[in-house]
Amino acid sequence: MAKEKIELTIDGQIVSVEKGTTILEACRQVGIKIPTLCHLDEVSSHGSCGICVVEIKNSKRLVRSCTGIALPGMEVTTNSERIRSSRKLNLELILANHPLECLSCERNLNCELQNLAKQLGVKESRFQRTKKKLIPLDWSSSSLVRDPNKCILCNRCVEVCAQVQSVHAIDIAGRGLGSKVSTFLDKGLGYSVCTNCGQCSLVCPTGAIVERSHIEEVFKDISNPELFTIVQTAPAIRVGIGEAMGMPYGALVTGQMVAGLRRLGFYKVFDTQFAADLTIMEEGHELIKRIQEGGTLPMITSCSPGWIKYIEHFYPEQLDHLSTCKSPQQMFGAIAKTFYAKQAGLDPRKIRVVSIMPCTAKKFEAGRNEMDGAFDFWKEELKADESERFADVDYALTTRELASMFKRVGIEFSSLPDENFDNPLGSSTGAAVIFGATGGVMEAALRTAYEVLTKKSLSSIDFMDVRGMEGIKEATVMIGEMPLKVAVAHSLSHAKKLMEQINNKTSPYAFIEVMACPGGCLGGGGQPIPTNSEIRKKRAESIYLEDSNYAIRKSHENPSIRALYEEFLTHPLGERSHHLLHTSYTKRGEYGPF
Numbered sequence: 001m002a003k004e005k006i007e008l009t010i011d012g013q014i015v016s017v018e019k020g021t022t023i024l025e026a027c028r029q030v031g032i033k034i035p036t037l038c039h040l041d042e043v044s045s046h047g048s049c050g051i052c053v054v055e056i057k058n059s060k061r062l063v064r065s066c067t068g069i070a071l072p073g074m075e076v077t078t079n080s081e082r083i084r085s086s087r088k089l090n091l092e093l094i095l096a097n098h099p100l101e102c103l104s105c106e107r108n109l110n111c112e113l114q115n116l117a118k119q120l121g122v123k124e125s126r127f128q129r130t131k132k133k134l135i136p137l138d139w140s141s142s143s144l145v146r147d148p149n150k151c152i153l154c155n156r157c158v159e160v161c162a163q164v165q166s167v168h169a170i171d172i173a174g175r176g177l178g179s180k181v182s183t184f185l186d187k188g189l190g191y192s193v194c195t196n197c198g199q200c201s202l203v204c205p206t207g208a209i210v211e212r213s214h215i216e217e218v219f220k221d222i223s224n225p226e227l228f229t230i231v232q233t234a235p236a237i238r239v240g241i242g243e244a245m246g247m248p249y250g251a252l253v254t255g256q257m258v259a260g261l262r263r264l265g266f267y268k269v270f271d272t273q274f275a276a277d278l279t280i281m282e283e284g285h286e287l288i289k290r291i292q293e294g295g296t297l298p299m300i301t302s303c304s305p306g307w308i309k310y311i312e313h314f315y316p317e318q319l320d321h322l323s324t325c326k327s328p329q330q331m332f333g334a335i336a337k338t339f340y341a342k343q344a345g346l347d348p349r350k351i352r353v354v355s356i357m358p359c360t361a362k363k364f365e366a367g368r369n370e371m372d373g374a375f376d377f378w379k380e381e382l383k384a385d386e387s388e389r390f391a392d393v394d395y396a397l398t399t400r401e402l403a404s405m406f407k408r409v410g411i412e413f414s415s416l417p418d419e420n421f422d423n424p425l426g427s428s429t430g431a432a433v434i435f436g437a438t439g440g441v442m443e444a445a446l447r448t449a450y451e452v453l454t455k456k457s458l459s460s461i462d463f464m465d466v467r468g469m470e471g472i473k474e475a476t477v478m479i480g481e482m483p484l485k486v487a488v489a490h491s492l493s494h495a496k497k498l499m500e501q502i503n504n505k506t507s508p509y510a511f512i513e514v515m516a517c518p519g520g521c522l523g524g525g526g527q528p529i530p531t532n533s534e535i536r537k538k539r540a541e542s543i544y545l546e547d548s549n550y551a552i553r554k555s556h557e558n559p560s561i562r563a564l565y566e567e568f569l570t571h572p573l574g575e576r577s578h579h580l581l582h583t584s585y586t587k588r589g590e591y592g593p594f
């Protein structure tokens with residue numbers, strides 16, 4: 001049903017908007033972008049920063065446009081001396097307590113606070129600092145670093161963590177000048193139920209929450225002639241990194257990204273998509289086995305490390321529902337340090353695996369104790385003792401960190417030529433590309449499960465019902481005579497709804513895909529800032545365009561994956577796969593272990 005419309009006047013223009021629209025939204029609809037620091041589209045309007053004020057005729061006070069509702073006949077002014085000086089005053093009050101360390105700050109040149117100061121013409125604050133002490137940084141998380149001194153208490157991180165992710169790891173604690181973003185008992189993010197999803201770092205307007213950087217370590221390893229430092233890139237990087245290098249939102253830059261990585265000096269440039277195809281082989285066969293042998297259903301995907309930590313904390317009794325498959329990042333690391341090391345004649349102790357991921361939680365995942373299957377594979381042959389134990393993946397960098405590396409060495413990204421991935425771990429299919437979008441793992445798995453089970457070719461391989469940005473999507477797919485009911489959720493608040501059905505034993509599904517971040521990996525917490533719903537849609541379009549460009553679009557048809565099974569793994573779910581490609585999970589509960 002069409003919503004009721006109302007009319008108001010904004011800067012002399014008559015505007016018609018839906019009843020209930022905020023003044024801020026109404027202004028945007030006529031092309032007036034009101035500045036804000038705390039408002040978060042589609043999530044919350046906190047009204048705390050006081051930057052978005054406007055004048056309303058016959059109202060003595062200025063009104064905060066993000067919380068004020070547009071009313072019929074309202075006359076709004078967005079540009080006056082009174083408004084400009086009020087915005088400046090509020091910004092100066094914020095800056096009075098802000099450490100102006102722009103030169104050493106991760107967000108320098110991409111900071112909303114810095115941009116706003118420039119936009120409003122604020123060069124210094126007339127006010128004295130009122131906060132007496134500097135607060136120590138929170139280094140407890142393996143994925144994120146918090147600097148409370150740069151926090152402007154806008155509440156965006158708290159809202160995204162609670163409303164979008166249903167995690168509630170952080171909240172504003174204390175009063176007045178003592179207020180700060182804090183965790184349970186103020187113990188630090190690394191000792192909380194935080195899933196490391198990084199959505200807070202995407203929405204933070206300042207450098208108060210940023211990824212924990214490993215750029216220096218990676219540069220050092222690349223230039224160490226004793227080491228073979230190889231790199232893998234997740235599907236979502238090719239539709240994100242261009243943005244961070246000044247190109248349009250969603251720019252598809254696969255070949256230039258490969259060229260840039262080669263210019264950085266990596267020994268080989270490989271593709272996580274190779275391992276995404278491998279994941280489908282293992283996960284698809286696991287699903288088939290569970291269906292045929294009466295295993296735990298619904299089976300839930302396990303590629304998203306933020307999701308894994310969420311279920312470990314909040315639904316520890318339901319871990320049997322998770323696929324035992326490691327994520328593509330981890331499968332890649334295990335195969336690189338075993339199969340590839342053997343084939344290339346390299347000492348696995350000298351291989352460094354660097355991942356470029358759209359995700360901050362991948363840093364935590366790479367450091368999990370159980371992610372070191374390659375060491376066990378080699379232990380006897382190398383006569384290595386426990387002190388030499390190495391991880392399958394050494395460093396996981398975000399898209400933003402990769403952009404910093406490119407900028408640091410002066411790579412002119414837009415003028416790079418297109419180059420191809422190295423082989424054998426650089427070959428992939430269209431099914432692997434779509435891992436980057438919500439619904440993609442499901443679609444890729446269906447393309448393979450259908451053909452393996454029915455031994456027939458699919459007439460159409462595009463499963464449109466599981467595409468798009470709906471929070472929960474469902475479909476019933478006929479696999480021969482068998483109807484397979486599936487669901488896809490992105491963002492943890494949506495995953496929670498599906499988990500409640502499982503808890504209540506009312507889940508109608510056989511297979512569920514969950515991605516922790518809105519839009520899936522393309523909206524991951526390590527992607528370029530800004531990331532919002534419009535940008536996520538553009539990145540998704542590029543992902544599906546890339547899929548359609550591939551000659552091979554089903555994981556089980558990837559010739560390099562076939563060769564990997566023939567030469568090394570033997571068959572999906574075999575003994576070697578079990579040791580290298582599958583894992584187990586930890587019952588964490590809400591009180592840890594964290």
Ligand code: SF4
Nearest residue numbers: 101102105111206207
């Ligand atoms: S958060 Fe922004 S304004 Fe503050 S130090 Fe960093 S770049 Fe500068």
Ligand code: SF4
Nearest residue numbers: 161194195197198200
């Ligand atoms: S990383 Fe995710 S779960 Fe952790 S505090 Fe930020 S939004 Fe919440």
Ligand code: SF4
Nearest residue numbers: 151152154155157204
């Ligand atoms: S940490 Fe960032 S997002 Fe959270 S309240 Fe502070 S400034 Fe806002």
